[in-house]
Amino acid sequence: MCSYRPISLPNEPKEEGFSMHQYRTHNCGQLRLSDAGSAARLSGWVHRKRDHGNLLFVDLRDHYGVTQCVVDVSSPVFQTLEAARPESVIRVTGKVVGRSPETVNSKLPTGEIEVQIQEVEILSTADVLPMQVAGDQEYPEDMRLRYRYLDLRREKVHANMLLRSKVIQSLRQRMIDQGFVEYQTPILTASSPEGARDYLVPSRLHPGKFYALPQAPQQFKQLLMVAGFDRYFQIAPCFRDEAGRADRSPGEFYQLDFEMSFVTQDDVFNAIEPVLHGVFEEFGGGRAVTPYPFPRIAYDDAMLKYGSDKPDLRNPLIISDVTEAFRGSNFGIFAKNIDKGAIVRAIPAPGAGDRPRSFFDKLNDWARSEGAAGLGYIIFAEGEAKGPIAKNLDADRIAMIAQATGAKPGDAVFFVCDRKPVAEKFAGTVRTRICNELDLLEKDVFKFCWTVDFPMYELNEETNQIEFSHNPFSMPQGGLEALETMNPLEIKAFQYDIVCNGVELSSGAIRNHRPDIMYKAFEIAGYDKEHVEEHFGGMLNAFKFGAPPHGGSAPGVDRIVMLLADEPNIREVILFPMNQQAQDLLMGSPAEVAPERLRELHLKLHLPQAKKTGPDAGSAPQGS
RNA sequence: GGGGGUGUAGCUCAGUCGGUUAGAGCGCUGGCCUGUCACGCCAGAGGUCGCGGGUUCGAGCCCCGUCACUCCCGCCA
Numbered sequence: 246m247c248s249y250r251p252i253s254l255p256n257e258p259k260e261e262g263f264s265m266h267q268y269r270t271h272n273c274g275q276l277r278l279s280d281a282g283s284a285a286r287l288s289g290w291v292h293r294k295r296d297h298g299n300l301l302f303v304d305l306r307d308h309y310g311v312t313q314c315v316v317d318v319s320s321p322v323f324q325t326l327e328a329a330r331p332e333s334v335i336r337v338t339g340k341v342v343g344r345s346p347e348t349v350n351s352k353l354p355t356g357e358i359e360v361q362i363q364e365v366e367i368l369s370t371a372d373v374l375p376m377q378v379a380g381d382q383e384y385p386e387d388m389r390l391r392y393r394y395l396d397l398r399r400e401k402v403h404a405n406m407l408l409r410s411k412v413i414q415s416l417r418q419r420m421i422d423q424g425f426v427e428y429q430t431p432i433l434t435a436s437s438p439e440g441a442r443d444y445l446v447p448s449r450l451h452p453g454k455f456y457a458l459p460q461a462p463q464q465f466k467q468l469l470m471v472a473g474f475d476r477y478f479q480i481a482p483c484f485r486d487e488a489g490r491a492d493r494s495p496g497e498f499y500q501l502d503f504e505m506s507f508v509t510q511d512d513v514f515n516a517i518e519p520v521l522h523g524v525f526e527e528f529g530g531g532r533a534v535t536p537y538p539f540p541r542i543a544y545d546d547a548m549l550k551y552g553s554d555k556p557d558l559r560n561p562l563i564i565s566d567v568t569e570a571f572r573g574s575n576f577g578i579f580a581k582n583i584d585k586g587a588i589v590r591a592i593p594a595p596g597a598g599d600r601p602r603s604f605f606d607k608l609n610d611w612a613r614s615e616g617a618a619g620l621g622y623i624i625f626a627e628g629e630a631k632g633p634i635a636k637n638l639d640a641d642r643i644a645m646i647a648q649a650t651g652a653k654p655g656d657a658v659f660f661v662c663d664r665k666p667v668a669e670k671f672a673g674t675v676r677t678r679i680c681n682e683l684d685l686l687e688k689d690v691f692k693f694c695w696t697v698d699f700p701m702y703e704l705n706e707e708t709n710q711i712e713f714s715h716n717p718f719s720m721p722q723g724g725l726e727a728l729e730t731m732n733p734l735e736i737k738a739f740q741y742d743i744v745c746n747g748v749e750l751s752s753g754a755i756r757n758h759r760p761d762i763m764y765k766a767f768e769i770a771g772y773d774k775e776h777v778e779e780h781f782g783g784m785l786n787a788f789k790f791g792a793p794p795h796g797g798s799a800p801g802v803d804r805i806v807m808l809l810a811d812e813p814n815i816r817e818v819i820l821f822p823m824n825q826q827a828q829d830l831l832m833g834s835p836a837e838v839a840p841e842r843l844r845e846l847h848l849k850l851h852l853p854q855a856k857k858t859g860p861d862a863g864s865a866p867q868g869s
Numbered sequence: 870g871g872g873g874g875u876g877u878a879g880c881u882c883a884g885u886c887g888g889u890u891a892g893a894g895c896g897c898u899g900g901c902c903u904g905u906c907a908c909g910c911c912a913g914a915g916g917u918c919g920c921g922g923g924u925u926c927g928a929g930c931c932c933c934g935u936c937a938c939u940c941c942c943g944c945c946a
Contacts (some may be wrong), residue, residue, distance in 0.1 A: 293908095295905045295906060296905095296908085297903055297904075298902040300905080301903095301905095302906065311906095313906065315904080348904055348905080352906080373879075374896080375879065375880080376896095377880075379907085380895080382881060382895070383880090383881070384881085385876095385938070386938070437946080440945080441944080441945050463946085485945065487945045490945085491939090491940070616942095713946065716946050718946085719946095824938080825940090826938090
C-alpha cells in the first residue's frame with residue numbers, strides 16, 4: 246500500500262532545500278508584510294479576477310481570508326489563469342512581495358502583500374455559476390438552498406455558521422462549568438401522544454409498528470434524573486412535523502436541553518441565567534445584555550401589560566385595562582360589549598397627538614384587515630380630550646383612562662374591545678404596531694425576561710373541555726391539594742419560558758415526579774389511569790421506584806444564534822435547512838423509495854390525487 | 870387547511886393609460902488594456918413576460934384558474 250520511503254515528486258518545488266506541502270504553506274488569510282521575500286504556496290477558490298490584458302490579479306479565497314495573487318503576460322502560466330473561471334479551485338506557488346505604499350489595500354488583512362505567481366495547478370474547474378459567490382447580490386431562497394454549497398461560501402452565511410459553532414462550544418463549556426454533564430439520548434424512540442406531530446419511522450422487524458423521532462428528549466432526561474445523574478445537558482436534535490415559520494425551522498432544530506435534580510424553579514433560573522447572559526455578552530458584539538437575575542413576569546401580568554406571553558421588553562409601551570372607564574358609558578358599542586363580557590385594553594401612543602387624521606385612519610384600516618372591529622382612540626390635548634370616542638365620555642371617565650395609561654397632553658391612546666382572550670392578544674399586536682410606527686423600539690440590546698406562573702390548564706373554546714395548557718409533566722403549584730380543591734383554570738404550574746427580545750428561547754418546568762399527582766392531573770384533563778399508564782408507562786413506572794424532584798428547560802440553539810447574528814430568518818443560521826414545505830432541495834428529500842423497500846417495511850402507499858408540479862420541481866441539480 | 874405578497878434574460882430589477890421591435894445593471898462570450906482590488910473601455914449572445922384559459926382590433930400590463938416561492942394565521946405538549 247504505502248511505501249516506507251518518502252517519495253520525492255520530481256515537480257515539487259523546493260524552498261531552501263525542503264519540499265513544500267502539496268497544497269499549501271499558508272492559508273489565504275495568513276500572509277503579512279513580515280512574510281515578504283519568502284516563498285509561499287496557497288490553495289483556494291478564484292474569488293475575483295481583474296484582467297488588465299497583460300497583467301492579471303487573482304483574489305484567492307479560502308475559509309480564512311483572501312490573498313491577492315498577481316501574474317503578468319511574460320509568465321508561462323498566464324494563459325492558464327486567464328482562462329480559469331471564478332470559483333475554480335487552484336493552487337498557486339510563488340513569492341510573497343510587499344506592495345508599494347500606493348497599492349496597499351487597507352480593506353484586507355493580507356493587503357500589504359501579494360503573491361507573485363510562479364506556478365499554478367488547477368485542482369478543480371468551475372462551470373458558469375448559477376449564483377455569484379463574490380459580492381453581495383441577493384438571490385431567491387430556493388436557489389440558495391438548491392446550491393447551498395455555493396451560498397455557504399458567501400461571507401455572511403459562512404460567518405453565521407462559524408458563529409453557530411462558537412456559540413455551541415461556549416454553551417457546552419459554560420454548562421460543564423456549571424456542573425452539568427452531557428449525555429446522548431435515543432433518536433429512534435416512541436411516539437408521544439401529546440404535542441406536535443411526530444416523524445414516524447416504520448419498523449421492518451415489527452410489521453405495522455413505528456418508531457418516532459423525538460420531539461425533544463423530554464422523557465429521557467427525566468429518566469436520567471431518576472437514574473441519579475443529577476445534572477444533564479445535551480445539544481439535542483428535536484424533530485417535529487409542523488409547519489415552518491421565519492423563526493421556526495420545519496422538521497428539525499436543536500435545543501440546549503438540560504435537567505437538574507433536587508431543585509426549585511429559582512435554582513433552574515440561577516443555573517441557566519449565567520450561561521445565557523455569558524453567551525450573549527461573549528457574542529453580542531457589544532450589545533447590552535440584561536443583567537441577571539432576569540426580570541420575572543407572571544403570565545397573567547404579561548398578557549395584561551404586553552398582550553403576549555413572550556413580551557418584547559425593548560418596546561416601552563405598557564397596555565392597561567380600562568374596562569371600567571367604558572362600562573355604562575355613552576360610547577355605546579363598548580358599553581354594550583362590556584355588558585356581554587368584553588373587556589377594553591388601552592395601548593398608549595406617546596407623542597402621537599399631533600399626528601394627522603390619516604395616521605389614525607390608517608391604523609384603523611390595518612386593525613380591520615387584522616380581523617378586529619376597529620381601533621378606537623383618544624387624543625389627549627391640554628385640558629381636553631379629542632377624537633370620536635372622547636365626546637361620548639365624561640371628564641371622570643377620561644381622567645380614569647389618563648390615570649391608567651399615564652397619558653399626558655400630546656399623547657394618544659388606542660383601545661381594543663373584545664372578549665378577553667381576543668382583546669389581550671390583539672392589544673399585544675397593536676402594541677407592536679404602535680411601537681414600530683413611533684419608532685420606539687430600543688436598539689442594540691438583548692432584553693431578557695422569564696414568563697412564569699403559566700396556567701396549568703386552559704379551556705378549549707370549541708369543545709368546552711379542560712386541557713393542559715402546556716406541558717402535562719409540569720408540577721402544579723400547590724401540588725395535589727391544589728388539584729383536589731381549586732378551580733382547575735385557576736391553578737398555576739411551575740412552568741416558565743425564557744424570552745429575549747420577544748423571542749421565546751425556551752420553555753421549561755419543575756416536573757411532576759409524583760405518580761399520585763400525575764394521575765390526578767391527567768384525570769382533570771379527562772384522561773383516566775389506564776390512558777396515562779398506556780402512554781407514559783415507562784416514565785410513570787420509573788417514578789414508582791424513587792424519583793428526585795427535578796426540573797429544567799431547553800433553550801433553542803438556532804434562535805440564540807439567530808438573535809446573536811441579527812438574522813430575521815432561522816435558515817440563515819442553519820447549514821442545510823429545509824424550505825417552508827419541509828423539502829431539502831439540495832439532497833432531494835423527501836423522496837420516493839423503491840417498491841422493495843416498502844415491501845420489507847410492510848407498507849402500501851395510499852396516495853392523494855397527484856398535484857401538477859412545475860417542470861423542475863423537486864429535481865436535484867445536475868451533479869458535476 | 871386558510872389569508873397576504875411575489876413571479877419579466879442565468880441573477881437583481883425597470884417596463885408609463887392596454888399600443889409598433891420588452892430594457893438596464895451584474896454575470897456570460899469575444900476584442901482592447903501592465904497596478905487593479907466592485908479594474909476600465911468596445912462589441913455580442915441571451916426572453917414560453919411562471920403555466921392555462923378569458924376579455925380586447927391589440928395583453929408583460931385587465932379578469933378567472935393554477936403552480937412555485939415567501940410571510941402570516943391555524944399548528945408548534
